[in-house]
Amino acid sequence: MVDTHQGLASQLHEALLIVEDDPETQRKYSQALEGEGSLLTANSLGVSASLQQFLTAVVLIGRCDANTLSLIKEMLSYAPRTKILVVVENDKDSDAVLALEAGAFDVIERPFSDEYLRLLMRRARHVAKLEQEVYRLKSFERRQDSIVGGSPQMMQLLRMVDRVSLTDINTLIIGESGTGKGLLARAVHDRSSRSEKPFITINCASIPEALLENELFGVENDTSGVHRVKLGKIESAHGGTLFLDEIGDMPLHIQGKILRFLQSRLVDRVSGRHAIPVDVKIVCATHQDLRQKSSEKRFRDDLLNIVGEVAISIPPLRERSDDILLLAKTFLLQFNQSMNRNVSGFTEDALEALQAHVWPGNVRELQNKIKSAVIMADGNHITASDLALTKEHKKDSGLPLNIRQVREEAERQAVTRALARAEGNMSQTANLLGVSRPTLYTLIDKYALQR
Structure with missing residues (x-):
């Protein structure tokens, strides 16, 4: 049983956890740290x-024994950067050594003053905050380029991600299958202040309706007099982000329970005894038209208004052709490394085939085609035949009838392809196009292309 002296759910993940079996000693520590x-x-x-629900920054354990050593290891398995302080007897040096070897941040020898206890706790909390900030910055640097795209649409999309990541506003991601909704949801989490906390995903379309409620809200059971708890996805995401993928497939009766949770931020486990406060950021995704489903009474309008406080639409790949070659090159590098291959690039006919394809499966289809082509390629370059793109998904030329527009579209495509072939090298790109570098820069600016 966990007792909260300050019951605000938003503060729980930053709390100090005191582990002590003796009620009087527990009260003494609580008063000292008030x-x-x-x-x-x-x-x-x-x-x-409670560890799975409250991943606190600092833990104080009031004694050192075999159970304490096991508890330290268990805590650190859930939250490796948690700072654990252990109280030891001053005549038992071995206890201090064992606690530190198990992973404790520091030990406190009895007797000690309240001021000394507060000093060590503040030091542990300060170090924990510094490490969390370093981890967050490193995580951001590592993942900020995971979403690949240089088209104007994607640049605008990433600006929206940066903005919503700074807040706890509910976010709805809309896009066709294969556009990368899950990747975008992860980016929202990774760029937020919650990046060190859990990112929990549940696909509402892949879990049978009879099990979905249990998976979301958790279950309490009393078996042979033993009270057992299975945490749901919502509680598991405490302090972090809950990603509800394909929320448009969520059954209506569960929509009602999700709505109540979003309004109260309290979880009612199935057969549960008490409501549990949970602090999470909510990100949802769907490929469906939820407004249409709402008008057909298949999706709750009040739930849509809450989960869609901010809506981000991912354009299909066919509408951002500038990103196709950039993505193709990125996937080529990835699969060269993961499959120990050394394919250096694409032939001219492969580049033309990539640009001419409609990509009904979006980025996922492109990724799979490049993976297959890396395996099938006989030479150092991927050819059009290696890509095995079907003719029925080949684009119409798509060129307008207006002569000026035809010229501009052809010019834009030529610059895009040259940049891809030269891998961004400006001199080589200018040589391929037969223009000077100043002219190339003018063309890049004119068509808002990525350098």
Whole structure:
């Protein structure tokens, strides 16, 4: 049983957790640390279930024994950067050594003053915050380029991601299958202040209706007098982000329960005894027209208004042809590395085939085609035949009838292809096009292409 001295769900993941079996000692520690932020208390037997819900930055354990050493390892398996302080007896140096070897941040020898306890706790919390910030920055640097795209549409999309990531506003991602909705949801999480906390995904279309409620909200059971809890996806995402993929396929009765959770931020487990406060950022995704489903009474209008506080639409790949060659090159590099191949690029006919294809399966289809082509390629370059693109999905020329527009479209495509073949090298691109570098820069600016 976890007792919250300050019950705001948004503060729980930053709280200090005190683990102590003796009620009087537990009260003494709580009084000593009063005013130092949110406090959680638990006994050694009850703390295990709470670990998955409250991944606190600092933990104080009131004694050192075999159970404590096991508990330290369990805590660090859930949250490796948690700072654990362990109280030890001053005449038992071995306990201090064992606690530190198990992963404790520091030990506190009895007797100690309240001020000394507060000092060590503040130090641990300060180090935890510094490490969290370093981790967040490294994570951002590592993942910020995971969404590939240089087209004006994608640049605008990434600007929207940056903005919504700074807030806890509910976000709805709309796009056709294969456009990368899950990748975009992950980017929202990774660029937020919650990046170190869990990112939990549940696909509402892939789980049978009879099981979906249990998966989302969790279950409590009493078996042979033993109270057992299975945490749901919502609780597991506490402090982080919950990604509801294909929310348009969620059954109506579960939509009602999700709506109640979003309004109250309290989870009612199936057969549960009490409502549980949970702090999560909500990101949803769908390939369906939820407004149409709402008008047909197949999706709750009030739920749509809440989950869609901000809506981000991902354009299909056919509408951002500038990204096709950039994505193709990116996937080529990835699969060269993962499959130990050394395919250096694409032939001219392969580049033309990539641009001419409609890509009904969007980025996922392109990724699969490049993967297959890397395997099938006999030489150092992928050919059109290696791509095995079907003729029925070949674009109409798509060129307008107006002569000026035809020339501009042909010019834009030529610059895009030359940039791809030269891998962004400006001198080589200018040579391929037969123009000077200043002229090339003018063309790039004119058609808003990525350098």
